Amino acid sequence: MAPMYDPTLTFARVWAVLSPEVVLVLTGFLIMVLDLFLPKQKKTYLPVLGLLALAVSFGLVLTHFGKTDQLANIMVITDDYGNMFKLLFLAGTFLTLLMSHDFAQHVKIPKPEYTYVLLFATVGAMFMASALDLITLFVGLELLSLSSYILVAIHRSNAKATEGGMKYLIIGGVASALFLYGASFVYGLSGTTNIAVASQALYGLWFQYKVLILISFVLILAGIGIKLSIAPFHMWTPDTYEGAPTPITSFLATVSKAAGFAFVFRIFIWGYSANIKEWYMFLVVLAALSMIVGNLAAMTAKNIKRMMAYSSIAQAGYLLVPLAVLGHAKGEFNLWQSISQMVFYLAAYIFATAGAFAIISVVNRDAGNETIDSFAGLYKRSPFLAIAMSFFLLSMAGLPITAGFFGKVFIIFGAINGSFYWLAAIMFVTSVASFYYYIGVMKRMFVDFETALPVSAVRVDSSVSVTVWISLLVTVVLGIVPNLLMNVLNNLKWFG
Amino acid sequence: MFTLLTVLTFLPLLGAVILFFVPRESRSLIRAVAFLATLGSLVLALVAFAGFQSGSPDMQYTVNKEWIHISNAFLDKSLAISYNMGIDGLSMPLVLLTAMTSVLAVVASWRIEKRAKEYFIWFLILVTGMFGVFTALDLFLFFLFLEMTLIPMYFLLAIWGGERRGPVAVKFLIYRGLASVGILIAFIGLAYQAANATGTITLDVLQIAQTFKQAGADVISTGMRQGLFLLLFLAILIEEAFVPFHTWLPDSHEQAPSAVSMVLGGVLVKIGAYVLLRVGVGVLPDAVQHYGTLIAALGVINIIYGALVAMVQNDWRRLLAFSTISHMGVFLIGLASLKPEGLQGAMFMIVSSGLLSGLLFFLTGAIYERTETLEIRELGGLSKPMPVLSGFLLAGALASLGLPGMSGFVSEILSFMGAFATFPKLAACGTLGIILGAVYLLWAMQRTTFGPVRAAREGIRDATALEYVPMVLFLAMIILIGVYPAILGDLVNQTLQSLVTRIGG
Secondary structure, three states: OOOOOOOOOOHHHHHHHHHHHHHHHHHHHHHHHHHHHOOHHHHHHHHHHHHHHHHHHHHHHHHHOOOOEEEOOOOEEEOHHHHHHHHHHHHHHHHHHHHHHHHHHHOOOOHHHHHHHHHHHHHHHHHHHHEOEHHHHHHHHHHHHHHHHHHHOOOOOOHHHHHHHHHHHHHHHHHHHHHHHHHHHHHHHHOOOEHHHHHHHHHHHOOOOHHHHHHHHHHHHHHHHHHHOOOOOOOHHHHHHHHOOHHHHHHHHHHHHHHHHHHHHHHHHHHOHHHHHHHHHHHHHHHHHHHHHHHHHHHHOOEHHHHHHHHHHHHHHHHHHHHHHHHHOOOHHHHHHHHHHHHHHHHHHHHHHHHHHHHHHHHHHHHOOOEHHHHOOHHHHOHHHHHHHHHHHHHHHOOOOOHHHHHHHHHHHHHHHOOOHHHHHHHHHHHHHHHHHHHHHHHHHHOOOOOOOOOOOOOOOHHHHHHHHHHHHHHHHHHHOOHHHHHHHHOOOOOO | OOOHHHHHHHHHHHHHHHHHOOOOOOHHHHHHHHHHHHHHHHHHHHHHHHOOOOOOOOOEEEEEEEEEEEEEEEOOEEEEEEEEEEEOOOHHHHHHHHHHHHHHHHHHHHHOOOOHHHHHHHHHHHHHHHHHHHHEOEHHHHHHHHHHHHHHHHHHHHHHOOOOHHHHHHHHHHHHHHHHHHHHHHHHHHHHHHHHHHOOOOOEHHHHHHHHHHOOOOOOOHHHHHHHHHHHHHHHHHHOOOOOOOOHHHHHHHHOOHHHHHHHHHOHHHHHHHHHHHHHHHHOHHHHHHOHHHHHHHHHHHHHHHHHHHHOOOEHHHHHHHHHHHHHHHHHHHHHHOOHHHHHHHHHHHHHHHHHHHHHHHHHHHHHHHHOOOEOOOOOOOOOOOHHHHHHHHHHHHHHOOOOOOHHHHHHHHHHHHHHHHOHHHHHHHHHHHHHHHHHHHHHHHHHHOOOOOHHHOOOOOOOHHHHHHHHHHHHHHHHHHHOOHHHHHHHHHHHHHHHHHOOO
């Protein structure tokens, strides 16, 4: 259905649809202004303001559940699908900002800028989850990307960070260009940028312009594949993850990636769904490739952040499986199932990753390097961190009593249910192979006491403790009673 | 929810959680918590044993609650994973064995000083995993507990093992991990075949067995059954350290601390045997029958090969590991016979071998503490300074080679009776193993305990009061089963009968 053009764009309408985003944007500007007027020692409280805004925004998103509304002028919709993703983004950013508090005490980064740029990046991600129009989508994507470039390179005196930021900027620019080029084909064929309208046009023109439509599909997939860091578009990931400040790495691995997935589902399921049988194999191949490449490369990594980068490539592969499986879907029922599986796994992945990066930032600083060996004997230095880290690693590896395990179980069952046996098998085998490097980190923490470089106890800032505790609780609770979240997901009215 | 089995299974885990908050320095408190947690489980296991209806083949003390709901697992139907526990004649003896071995292993760990707190935490997690494996009736739950035994064991080997602990722990992890994967795939296959046949998905092992029994060859093809069994069997060969996948077991035993060895040989290596009985014979009896000769032949190979290799070992722990492999070969031929007495012998062999592992690995640990070597060449004349320990070692060796009046004899007799009835030629070859067993054990005993005493060992102490506890208890159980086999036979009989009636039916 084409949305009605609504000539009166009142604040009330904007607030009704976009209240969570509005809160974040206004807080961002407020912090900007305060940054100019506040005395230096007061500025340390600005990140707290950011945390507050995120919490308020989270609450506002919760009030939106079960309603659908749209803002026709800027083509933004609010529905449960977008709301679910917004919750994940806000949680991811909240944890990022929380762990940054500790990080910023030791590394000279401008806190106020850092905070508001992070808020703007989140707003970009939220737009990607709720836009209904290619232009709005692109604006959201760019807002997220530009903010991310700044954040990666925000530690200006560090050569590695600058290099990572530069690489990310160039590759990100290419990604945006690819997406735009692909979107231009859609516009040229259908004469509209509204995804819902365009999808009908694409369906009608399929036989006539099959090649062009497929070209547009591949271009958009390549552009967004870079954001998702799926193989073969993953080359930037290890360098950028290694160079970026650790909290920002966490942001890239959680929020930025989740935004990409929100976007992929929205555009491919809405825009191209009519001909899913023709293109799902692309996704299947990319999923399989990501799982294989990511896990194999992670085994060779010496630097923990690089290892996490490769691991996140593999995780992106797992996350693509539910979407790829839709090629065999028998009904709408399967679509809701697939989205639920993906969102569940994404939740498991986001909390495990954020928790792991919070620990990584502390441990690396304590050891003075970023190798995996910096974890040697961590159990002796900080039992709590070692045990929490084990849970996060096990969740990513997909071992029982963690959220990641059930996330994988749901996805594998979904793949088998769609009779994609070989894809399920690849997922299973690569997951088993991934134990090698996840357990390798555990081995260093618990076994290698002799080679432990720092022998004193790790000092853990309370902000990191809280980050780790939140992540740990979610990881373990969802690992014991996954139906807490799964039942909610299964009963959502995703697209109204 | 808080039924007997739940408490029994999770009490050690609760102990591990409590231990986490106990300061590292208070070693006596740490030991007390570990001891009480395992002792509590032992008491509960005895309570369960006292109230066990041995006349009924059904599951007892059952608890069944839906735990996780997956809405479209297969054919767009939903799957419920249940917290489904219960014990019958197959699991009761093994639960008792686990309870006893774990308490005594805690006693044997009394002197652990290196990172004691972590040691007991890992150990207690491992114990919960072992209890869970024998009490879970849901395939998924079973697998969860199986994984719960894997990781703690890896750390117990990797941190508290001997000189080559690192590589050996990794080897253990890889072998057992592969076995777990194989078992998991076989389970999934079984569940799907059953779901295909009935249209409802269940992971309850008893229901799956029922489905397989009722479904004709047109519903679940014979080829599929045999394929699934072969996959399961292959996984169990690794899990159980059968030739040719046995190399991880001697290595692990050689490197593990003696208390860990007690649990490894006493319980952990019996999990595969239990799965073979519960799932192999329970769900796929036709396939077991079809491959009976193959299984029995493998059993005979294990008996002979284990015994021959044990003969040339120079380290007591490796010798005992190969002796275990040889014993479990007897289990295989008993099982392959599918005769009531053969299956009973197989069950006896699991328990007997478990008790013997517990006793002998405890003894070798005690000797190692005093002599700092277990190389048979380096030992000699131990009966002079340590008459008690040597005496118990001799008793253990005699039980191991099947002296009448001990548990080993009963197990071997029953297994071979079953085997002779089904495959006489193979069984005849297998009996050679009994002779070989006598040879390597007595020869090793003779070199260890007799002969001249080394000057360095003149003044070493004999067994302490604390060490008497495990030795006496294990030996008492071994002799009890030997002279009064009915105590175990009555437990397992009904369940085995109901298994046997399925065969060919």
